[in-house]
Amino acid sequence: MNPALNAVIVIVAGVGVCVSYFWLANLVLDKVIFPARGAHAGRNITRANRVRPWLFLFPALFFVGVYLAYPVFATLWLSLNDRAGNFVGLRNYNRMFSEPKFGESLRNNMLWLIVVPAAATAFGLLAAQLTDRIRWGSIAKSIIFMPMAISFVGASVIWKLIYDARDASLPQIGLLNAVWMQFDGGIGSVLMLQALPVIVLVTMALALGFGTWLLMRGLRGARVPQVILRLVLAVIALVLAGVALRWAWGAVVVSLPYGRPQQWLQLPFWNNFFLMAVLVWIQTGFAMVILSAALRGVPEDTIEAAVLDGANPFQIFFKIKAPQIIGTIVVVWTTITILVLKVFDIVLAMTNGQWETQVLANYMYDKFFRAFDTGMGSAAAMIIMALVTPILVWNVWNARKEMR
């Protein structure tokens, strides 16, 4: 048979089976099991309606159960066994916690969890908001979306090309180094590489300080959970402000190795950010598409009302639009956060966790498929899953709130 024809038949069959399930199941429910006829019509309908949600949910629950939930339990079990299949309790976890690589992964993962979702969502929101307002917006959108169409491994390759370093005597083929080599330590370099970052960092620290002040200001009279939340946020903001100031100072005193090509992926600590850039580059398109749909759903009259109220575009964006799509922002943030926890391809392809860039997902992969240590691999997987608990709680809370 012609392969194309074959493909079409297969596609039609696959989709057809799925459609007919829903259609037939509903038909059977309404016409055969609980027919809306005869003496018990009313009761039957009520009953049918009590069953129907489960009818709608069944395939999803089935798939999710078999394809995701079951492996989770299998993994949980595996994590309590050694590789020969003997039950060892929490020994795998113990071993894992004592591995320095694990600590490193956890640390890096935290960094990823903060930076990537924040950056991708922020850029996505920016792109969504701005591209909707200009005529060539859809082209811009397509371009920002393009990285989404490239596989993680492909993206890693692209970025390796950017981070590539050659000997100083050779022409650089890595863009970043080519740019870097333009800096010679002169006044321009100082302005660009020291003054600018210092300004940005100090501004950030000030903004965070201001945020802390705002958080503390409304403390009196707030309810207890609010107080706790605010205090926690304030502490985080203060810490971040401190970090920003320290970095600013670092940027002041730093003497940069001008004229020497840099191995970006080997600069300890900073290389994490170079890896994150790849994921941010990819995920911004995702955030943008989802958020732009949400932004378009914001009722226009509320925006018009704000315009009349004298709000400037920034205020409209931050005070009117953003709060109205906060649900979607949470969704995007959550999705990217979860992706961050799962994605290992980038680290695997670019550094394989070397130079202190290990992350949990790659650590797990390592244990599973390199060390054949299913016990520890599973333990790492469980840790990854444990990390989403806060997100889970947050989402349940959100779902509850909106159902009320």
Place this chain on the structure above:
Amino acid sequence: MADLKLTGVEKAYGKVKVLQDINLDIKTGELIVFVGPSGCGKSTLLRMIAGLEGISGGELLIDGQRMNDVPPAQRGIAMVFQSYALYPHMSVRENMAFALKIAHKPQAEIDAAIANAARILQLEPYLDRLPKALSGGQRQRVAIGRSIVRDPKVYLFDEPLSNLDAALRVATRIEIAQLKEHMPDSTMIYVTHDQVEAMTLATRIVVLAGGGIAQVGAPLDLYERPENEFVATFIGSPAMNLSPGEVVQTGSETKVKLENGGIAYSNVPTRDADMGLRVNIGVRPEDLTHAAGPAIFSGTVEITEALGEVTLLYLARDAGGAQVIAKLPGIHAELRGQGVSLSADPAKVHLFAGGKSLLHR
């Protein structure tokens, strides 16, 4: 302090001209009401004044300054939207405070303004609720409150009371009227479907129809001296009864022989040349009385609607198919099914030829 001038303003959506050649001069302190059939462009005109819609042609001047391209926030206006347009994520209090916070008003002032508005609109119990937990009318009140607190030069209202109950409507209407009196300098433009609102509030009413202005005038002017049939039937509820006939006697009192067989006298003066002219006479339902002498309308009462203080009589359609309605004071349910003869004071009988009032030619 704020007078508006519209000259030749028009609005087109693509090729569809929704409004054209709107000329209007609004003086400081006026309260102008736009009325007109649904879809005639009232909201659109209001939005153009607010700056929410571009002006396709013509000029809008506020205080003599050309405003066509001035952003909404700089026009010194506040607007109450037909669709509430509340900020769904803010409590009622925050909704009202928003504009003031944006303007960096001191907190005390904000609180005072909100307290005042909330009192006027009976919103005190709801100040900390989100809009979604309010009823339709409560939402509308918040929307009004939002503009009251801002104290702008020009108020724009797009059917602000349409979701209030009668009592609150009267109360709010009076509040708006008093608001107006306290701020003789602020100009208000008000779109409504409610004739009572229009009649009571307006210093002048603008009747929009078919993309243009049908008539502008003081409420009673429109009521007593409509320029054309459209305004005549549009203003007043139930609408003025129109009936075709022929002028059979001219002079300071005109006599019209109606096609339905009735005879009408009107105080509208006619010239000799008008003899034999085909005209429509118009009589408001409330101006019809039981006829002793020659009747303008006579027929059987088909339906009666008792409104308490008055009763509406719906006469059976005559040969011409026109529905005649009369509004008689008191309760007259007993007239149903009976024949009645109705006539009117000649001072209350309008004459229209070719749609235009003979009074205004």
Place this chain on the structure above:
Amino acid sequence: MADLKLTGVEKAYGKVKVLQDINLDIKTGELIVFVGPSGCGKSTLLRMIAGLEGISGGELLIDGQRMNDVPPAQRGIAMVFQSYALYPHMSVRENMAFALKIAHKPQAEIDAAIANAARILQLEPYLDRLPKALSGGQRQRVAIGRSIVRDPKVYLFDEPLSNLDAALRVATRIEIAQLKEHMPDSTMIYVTHDQVEAMTLATRIVVLAGGGIAQVGAPLDLYERPENEFVATFIGSPAMNLSPGEVVQTGSETKVKLENGGIAYSNVPTRDADMGLRVNIGVRPEDLTHAAGPAIFSGTVEITEALGEVTLLYLARDAGGAQVIAKLPGIHAELRGQGVSLSADPAKVHLFAGGKSLLHR
């Protein structure tokens, strides 16, 4: 064919009881209008009847069958929503056809029903537009049309005319009344803020207040014989004037000495025991006339509102702070600033003690 019975129905959102102990018996063919202040739970009650809100307590019977747990579609109702609720992705025609298609009606029948509804509601030119290209009023009409085409047992209307202009409102109101007449078997429940609508359409009016039913009765009953002050002031616009006083003469004609100094006579009979009773007298603005003899109210006219056929006089507040409004026929702008004395036919003077009408005790 469809009578409704509500017994002890109540509704609570969490702890907040919005409605309680609603008992109502609606006969086949009635047109019941719910009125009440904004936020009193009219929409909520309607939605409970439709099955869109759960019933927290009590029972709802339609045609004797308990409907508390029957899904909306099986209750044989059609509903027009306060917020249009049009299907935004369907043209006007498709919006109207939706329910019929769902019910597998033949295409010819669907077309006929739509053509009919479109004609009634003057929607013919818009049949192929999407809702977003319609004005507010046009959307509202589509929403009405959608229920008309379905020809259900029970119609539920939630302020269906609130966005129509006066003319269309009257026309649609009459159409609804005629619709009702053509289908004597269909029951209608109608929520409105518009008194005229309520008075003209209703076979009975249900006044809701404070989560319960304040009074149920035929329109004129409510107007003429309100059971309590709430209904008295709520029905009729402007509201009935209330003034406190003391019964100084009992019998078939009661004499009340008012705190503002006036004297009022009422046809409401009182017993001897009522002597000295503190009562509120109530007089509707339209029942006040220039007094020849002893006046009920006298004072300076502060504001006049000329509505054309009648003029509203707002008297300066007396010592008690009550605002007295009078509605006099004709145009009386000249009275502004002048002192007037007003009295009323004793038959039109209501008496309330402790909020309750003395007529109904």
Place this chain on the structure above:
Amino acid sequence: QNLLFPVGEGDFNWESYSAFDEAVNLDGQGLTIFGPWRGEDQVLFESILAYFTAASGVNVSYSSSENYEQQIVIDTQAGSPPDVAILPQPGLIAELVRQGHVLPLGDEVQSWLGENYAAGESWVSLGTYDGPDGTPGLYAFPYKIDVKSLVWYVPENFEDAGYEVPTSMEDLKALTEQIVADGGTPWCIGLGSGGATGWPATDWVEDLMLRVAPPETYDAWVSHEIPFNDPAVIEAIEEFGWFAKNDAFVAGGSASVASTDFRDSPNGLFTSPPQCYLHHQASFIPSFFPEGTELGVDADFFYMPAYAERDLGTPVLGAGTLVMLTQETEAGRAFIEFLQTPIAHELWMAQSSFLTPLKTVNIDTYANTALRQQGQILLDATTFRFDASDLMPGAVGAGSFWTGMVDFVGGRSAADVAAAIDASWPQ
């Protein structure tokens, strides 16, 4: 089926082919083979498979994947393995065997291997693993060998500068220093390989290990009888450090070692002026030389010499792929039989990138002199050892050993690194 070399023509052992053809008749049977070869290698392998199909009638379906290690683990564990699996990692094979996913090949094959492969016992031991019950047996058949003890250079660069090919490690070190003295940079070393970054260094260390310690130490090291931080191992690592951690010895300085991609690093040989003169890498590397580079003319190699003074012979480090039966099929057994025919080796030898220790092949069938010389190195070896990192457990050989080497060139001391690697050895 189009066979690359017409049957009966050329210097090939066609008798073995016809003998196999006659003995085996499995028309219509299918065989799935999963292997590491993709791209050009896949084309080469499939050209060999064509003969197998022609002779046996078995329909072979070969597949490969980028993550073939992961793939084979999943497939075998999930119970849908291919019929035949070919893997270059003895460590992984050991794991699969232990889990019972591989079938023993039998004594016959074992004795054949001992007899017919040069240094046969070392090949037998390479294919021998502990089965699920702990008893050792032959589970894997070595086929296609790579020689790793090679140093690549550009003859004309040597001529231009007047350098000679060194014959002892002492000479090599002297040459290194000489080049520095002449203002050049001797070595190009690149460890970068994405997720596998670090592995080229393990080849260095293993090669040097064979040159500083006797093969028994090497074996003990591989089987963890001596700890990873045994002085011998540390010495070997430090030897590597002598080359790699000296900024003057390495193009781009030692800092660039870990990051330069191993595929890019030989390019330094071909720049002008040359970035470097020497490059240590296995026999596959010419496929990464610039386009049009002619082996033997534009680039050449020499055997990575041993210390003259240590008298450890001429040890050779190598690697290779091993063929396993993961399902019991007639066709699979027949395939193993086919691999025992000289023709299965010669046909590939005649194309490229294939070395074999099979003694019965006609060495003239090697496609070019370079290959023949490599084959010769294989035959001349007094000691042949398989790549240690491939033999060690995956956690080390494909994990901490790689990363440890990166850390080492990044500045950590040999002792530290070795201790860390030893700590990661699975218990």
Place this chain on the structure above:
Amino acid sequence: MDGIVGSKPALRWVTHITVALLVILWIIPTAGLMVSSFRTGDQITSSGWWQAFSTQEAQQPAIRITGDEVQEGDAFVIEGRLFANAATISAWGTSSREPEAYAPGATADIGDGVTLTLAEDGAFRLTAPNSTADMRLPRVFTSAATAPEFTLDNYRTVLFSPLAGQSIGQAFLNTLTVSIPATVIPILVAAFAAYALAWMQFPGRAMLVAVIVGLLVVPLQLALIPLLQLHNAIGIGKGYWGIWLAHTGFGLPLAVYLLRNYMVSLPRDIIENARVDGASEFQIFVKIVLPLSFPALASFAIFQFLWTWNDLLVALVFLGTGNDQQVLTGNLVNLMGSRGGDWEILSASAFVSIAVPLLVFFSMQRFLVRGLLAGSVK
């Protein structure tokens, strides 16, 4: 919103500039890949892609003299050109140590009486006293300015190379066969579930939402072995059904999550109105909710399609690795050779494989439209 007058031009400029910056930032990596895909492997590794468009003055790789020998008197002469394309030589040499020893047009003595003359345009003339037939001809090192040069070879390799075993066309079909149902099925299943979770009343709703969010995080790798075991056990084995089911399972949580969140934001009145209109839940879903959820469906469809299109791991595990089941990614990866790292193939194949996803994105983009709900409610 569009109608609002008088937005500040400065702000518009800021918007344009910001978007332009974003776009540039985002396009640079891809542009680099794009340019690289038209260069040869040697070019990619010898100069930055941004230099590909300009004439480059650079040290060229050594070129060995080749050509037919002609006897001219007692000298043997080989003439020819070094470069196939236009190039301007600024200096040259015959030794790797002194690659810039001579000026163009100069004659170098190579020894044994052999001389070489190299003109500026790359034309050379080698004269030798004896036949050079068994001699190794010299290499020439040049510093030359070469015009930009691009090649379609990479694409030719990717699209038509026999290396991949099967034709790319078959791989395309296979990938489509995988991707389309693997996109449509989860959307269907998830849309129903999302509707139930958003608009139907039943106990445990919030809990289920939480569970689904929680399962978003399950790393794929965990599930592969147990699931393949399952497929083998129930007889699906490897094949299209297996991969569709797997993709459906893995894609569902995100789909349910995204769609539910979109659906809860639909106006309640519309759905209630449909309920009153007599539509069954099924009809409400199909006729009202589904059309109104189009933006969400479209965006998820894009993501799921991209994901399945770019997926290799799941395809390899659940579909098999044979040539006839090879998906596009598998096909391209195989091209890259056992040791990977062919930049030029990689870049070309990346562009071949993103063509379809981009097409999908462009065609779906118009469904992510503004104001689907406009006009429905007050």
